[in-house]
Amino acid sequence: MVKLERQIKNLGLKSGFDLVGITSAEKFVRDEQVSIARVKSGLMDGLSWYTEDRVKKANDPGMLLEDARSIISLAVSYNTRENKNKNKITGKIARYAWGEDYHDVIKQRLRCFVEELKLLAGEDVKTRIFVDDGPMNDRAAAERAGVGWFGKNTNILTQNFGSWVFLSQVITDIELAPDLPLNKTCGSCVICIEQCPTGAIVAPYVIDNTKCISFLTIELRDSIPRDLRHLMGDWIFGCDICQDVCPVNRKAVISLDPKFTKLHEFSAMDLIPLLDLSQLEFNKIFKDSAIKRAKLSGFQRNVCVALGNIGDPVAVPALRKVIQTDYPDLVRSHAAWALGRIGGKSAMEILNSHANSEKSPEVLEEIQEAICSGAS
Ligand code: B12
Ligand code: SF4
Numbered sequence: 001m002v003k004l005e006r007q008i009k010n011l012g013l014k015s016g017f018d019l020v021g022i023t024s025a026e027k028f029v030r031d032e033q034v035s036i037a038r039v040k041s042g043l044m045d046g047l048s049w050y051t052e053d054r055v056k057k058a059n060d061p062g063m064l065l066e067d068a069r070s071i072i073s074l075a076v077s078y079n080t081r082e083n084k085n086k087n088k089i090t091g092k093i094a095r096y097a098w099g100e101d102y103h104d105v106i107k108q109r110l111r112c113f114v115e116e117l118k119l120l121a122g123e124d125v126k127t128r129i130f131v132d133d134g135p136m137n138d139r140a141a142a143e144r145a146g147v148g149w150f151g152k153n154t155n156i157l158t159q160n161f162g163s164w165v166f167l168s169q170v171i172t173d174i175e176l177a178p179d180l181p182l183n184k185t186c187g188s189c190v191i192c193i194e195q196c197p198t199g200a201i202v203a204p205y206v207i208d209n210t211k212c213i214s215f216l217t218i219e220l221r222d223s224i225p226r227d228l229r230h231l232m233g234d235w236i237f238g239c240d241i242c243q244d245v246c247p248v249n250r251k252a253v254i255s256l257d258p259k260f261t262k263l264h265e266f267s268a269m270d271l272i273p274l275l276d277l278s279q280l281e282f283n284k285i286f287k288d289s290a291i292k293r294a295k296l297s298g299f300q301r302n303v304c305v306a307l308g309n310i311g312d313p314v315a316v317p318a319l320r321k322v323i324q325t326d327y328p329d330l331v332r333s334h335a336a337w338a339l340g341r342i343g344g345k346s347a348m349e350i351l352n353s354h355a356n357s358e359k360s361p362e363v364l365e366e367i368q369e370a371i372c373s374g375a376s
């Protein structure tokens with residue numbers, strides 16, 4: 001007879017996952033302590049929902065499901081091919097958002113997986129599913145279940161798929177034999193730490209959330225700190241630098257998963273037309289995409305920063321329109337910064353002439369800063 005653990009792993013693969021591991025429902029003691037220390041020291045600042053209370057739940061499966069005994073840890077690759085759009089002024093979107101919103105895709109697969117699991121193990125088994133939508137420490141579970149190992153950039157690296165994997169978990173009351181963690185580390189490599197443009201990997205396995213471009217472009221609702229903007233390059237949603245440079249990812253298998261290849265035009269987006277998007281158009285284009293999380297004003301704020309960093313004067317008329325019409329102040333203030341960064345006669349004239357009529361103190365301050373830095 002095939003052991004239940006083997007059957008569960010086969011079921012995971014059949015349900016659209018690339019890796020399946022099993023671990024116990026014991027607490028993640030190291031991860032809880034470390035996460036609480038990070039909250040206390042401000043390294044998780046900016047994520048108001050990331051509280052000590054959440055950390056306690058995330059690292060104690062017993063608090064998430066009554067009678068929890070095991071965690072089935074699943075990973076699915078999103079390492080799809082890039083769509084190069086070289087002739088336009090484009091901005092980069094993190095690879096995880098090139099396809100359909102993974103929350104929806106994976107939740108659907110987890111539901112089917114759990115239905116079949118009940119056929120295998122009994123209708124009355126208890127389960128609770130997580131795909132980055134609740135308090136669960138996905139990486140700690142994946143590490144202990146032997147799905148992968150922690151890289152110094154804090155991403156879970158896997159043998160065949162690199163770190164280009166989404167993680168999800170099924171907590172259950174079935175007692176299952178656990179897998180062993182993999183005996184692998186980064187060794188002496190520190191490439192990701194050296195290459196992170198904002199210095200967000202402050203030590204091996206430690207991210208300062210407030211400096212991470214992923215946080216700045218996706219989660220942050222306010223103004224991007226001025227001292228970080230010039231370090232953000234052309235990223236307009238998320239950031240993959242610490243994964244792109246990772247030697248483990250060079251050997252990663254390419255994914256042909258149709259759900260993650262479907263919306264592929266998002267890998268390199270033509271920037272200037274994005275400034276013209278209405279709320280309705282934004283909702284329509286990104287309906288099935290994780291990009292909607294940035295919201296229209298956050299996304300257009302990011303587009304302004306990328307245009308400033310690219311520095312091509314072709315963007316000046318579009319940025320002028322943003323400053324001079326009724327865009328949110330958040331977007332207008334970043335357009336002012338971008339004009340200052342692009343510089344040149346025409347950009348500086350727009351800033352100088354608009355300074356006299358600007359009503360918003362926030363935008364006016366950015367205009368004045370941009371004029372000063374352009375003059376220096
Ligand atoms: C909050 C969050 C973020 C925040 C904070 C990032 C962070 N490092 O925590 C922000 C918005 C910046 C972010 C960015 C990204 N995220 Co995110 N994020 C999360 C979330 C919701 C919680 C993570 C968490 O608990 N962080 C708390 C800190 C304390 O944990 P940690 O940084 O992982 O640190 C651990 C290690 O330091 C370890 N540790 C401590 N000491 C030691 C010592 C040794 C020797 C070792 C080995 C380990 C170790 O313990 C800590 C706690 O577990 C998870 C989903 C989930 N529910 O788990 C997704 C998740 C981690 N994110 C994910 C992704 C894809 C990303 C991005 C790649 C997206 C992008 N391209 O822009 C970037 C990567 C940035 C980076 N280098 O981490 C995936 C990661 C998949 C993977 N392969 O690991 C997850 C798991 C979502 C998912 N379900 O797939 N994310
Ligand atoms: S995602 Fe980008 S900004 Fe964040 S740690 Fe990695 S390289 Fe640094």
Ligand code: SF4
Nearest residue numbers: 151152186189192246
């Ligand atoms: S770049 Fe090097 S140090 Fe960073 S995660 Fe990859 S192997 Fe580890």
